[in-house]
Amino acid sequence: MDLVQIGREAKAAARHLARLSRAEKDAALLALADALMAHQDAILAANAADLEAARAAGTNAALLDRMLLTPARLAAIAADTRSVADLPDPVGEIFDSAELPNGLRLHKRRTPIGVIGVIYEARPNVTVDIAALCLKAGSAAILRGGSDIRQSVAAITSAMSSALSQCGLPAAAVQSLTDPDRELVRGLLRLDQYVDMIIPRGGGGLHRFCLENSTIPVITGGIGVCHIFADASADLERAVPLIFNAKVQRPSVCNALDTLLVQREVAADLLPRVAAALCPAGVELRCDAESLAILAAAPGAESWKVVPATPDDFGTEFMALILSIRVVDGLDMALDHIAAYGTHSDAILTSDAAAADRFVREVDSAAVFVNASTRFNDGGQFGLGAEVAVSTQKLHARGPMGLKELTTYKWVALGDYSVRA
């Protein structure tokens, strides 16, 4: 595969996409959804071949399930694509209008990013999700899925290309790098002449690889250590189901709780209730000395999995039914702890308005919660309609990224043959 050719065609396609009306883009999205259904047999056959190869290579059951497409899953992906058509089009929005003393009429105009490179792992659905969002936001996409779903990606991309061509759009609006050559990834990351943004969708290793090797801006995210701090004024009765929700509802995602900080005054009251709720759901508690002593002495302790925390248990994203617990003196110590490890989603449980206000001001994470579960840090929950990624870096966009965060802007200045004095 000739990356320069791919980049050049993507850039030309992006120029085309940038000029489309909302109606034209929405029609293409519906055609894309229809094409997935029309090509269902080919896509499922390709997916079956990927799975067979993965099974033969000894891939574990969880990964195999992530790779698997079924008629129902494909229908759900098509439905998601149709729902992107219902979202408002961010492109063309005019904002920050001003009349300047120099006589210029100035505004900003929201524009597509251009060409977006996406590197992801063994989730075939990402191929469609990202292509649909990029299309709606007026950008061309160059996709690189994990090599274990190569045949699925090729079949899906082929279906999408035929839909784009039917609608009179350039097929290069969505291209996939399906050649197994791993150097292609490195090459994509250096294609800065054509590609404007890289979105990695995967684990920490993938993000690090992109940061190390890319000359294109990289949106890092989807990784983070999430904290809840229960202060002495928290409603302990209501705190327990919230902590349960944050840890147990979906432990494998980035907004799941990793560390519970408890103010000393309420530790002996709160922690046994937390253990009694979470441990029966299979949660292992990794405790500092103080919380360990409290839990070891609590009634019911014999049935809980409670172990001493090592220093590494603080600042670790578990992605599993594991929770680290630390007793703190108060807000200052909680803020210090979160300053050391937090970046993603951090919450305070409190009835003290001043404490809530300080927490909100001082915690420097993508999302800060007061009396709410960290699980809300999500594009759908935050009303964005769709989510491209959850950014934990500070530039461009932070937290959930929707369609608007897939755009940029240009300045437009209207004059009357105006010259600078």
Next chain:
Amino acid sequence: MDLVQIGREAKAAARHLARLSRAEKDAALLALADALMAHQDAILAANAADLEAARAAGTNAALLDRMLLTPARLAAIAADTRSVADLPDPVGEIFDSAELPNGLRLHKRRTPIGVIGVIYEARPNVTVDIAALCLKAGSAAILRGGSDIRQSVAAITSAMSSALSQCGLPAAAVQSLTDPDRELVRGLLRLDQYVDMIIPRGGGGLHRFCLENSTIPVITGGIGVCHIFADASADLERAVPLIFNAKVQRPSVCNALDTLLVQREVAADLLPRVAAALCPAGVELRCDAESLAILAAAPGAESWKVVPATPDDFGTEFMALILSIRVVDGLDMALDHIAAYGTHSDAILTSDAAAADRFVREVDSAAVFVNASTRFNDGGQFGLGAEVAVSTQKLHARGPMGLKELTTYKWVALGDYSVRA
């Protein structure tokens, strides 16, 4: 110099700065300006030593002038610092408030970036300019000036540190890497554990070096090929002084005109007027075959410097009194030309509203002008009050970056012990 130590201290200082009120930051800015004056002798002596070394090394006069500090220049730098205190504080602004169906009250809160690394060349004033803007925006700065102004930077930084300490702020809020070891630059670019953003201030080589070597997001900018397209409906009388302004007012800056595109119908009328105005100011015209033929036959041509353009003359930022000229069929050909080479500032001169509208929609550059000089692409001219850089990349900020563009945001969600369904 221990970069990890510097990074760690900068991050701790950033946490301190993020909590300051506007009044505290403004007081520090005034103290900083006063300190520059109080340390004037030491700063000028250090600058004289830098200049002497540079002179001995055969540095050219233009560069020596850029390096030079005088009492008047230092006073102007101090005045600029005071004027940053007058600008509104972007930190803490609340925006995008919403009540969500899930019961959360959501908003975004503008926050400092954190730690900003700035790499610049032989301009001692940048040391203060950037430190002042970072301070006002609540971020710590790690500065690396060109090695030829090392002693000036050290003296300025020492003055600023003493002012910060006087105000009770951490001296690590502004640190400079004055050790001549060039590996420090490479090290700074990989200090992603502590540094959130890199701003290069210099030529294309520096920007490229940062892109190639940084694991931290880099704001690239300050470089660009600027175009003016005069269509057949343009007011030719008024077009000439505008083109003169764009090319001649300050040819060495990034928003100066590089290429003039003229629609064929008016080329024979407009181009001789352009030559008659620009050539006496010392401008060399590099012309495609068609414009060359027109100008060669024009009265007065013998006194103009008009030469055939090579392909490289299109897509080149001249930074000098050189203008390339191309005759085009019309708007489509102008848009194709600008799509190939434009990124920074591009203008149309026209009386045709439909052409202006298409130009504004389709030109994908940081700033697009209608009947206005490209020279307006500037933070001061656009009403930002101060300018950190002019970004030509598409992420985070595009075009002039002021204080607001030196910030990020966090999401804040207030609930009532809310859990995700």
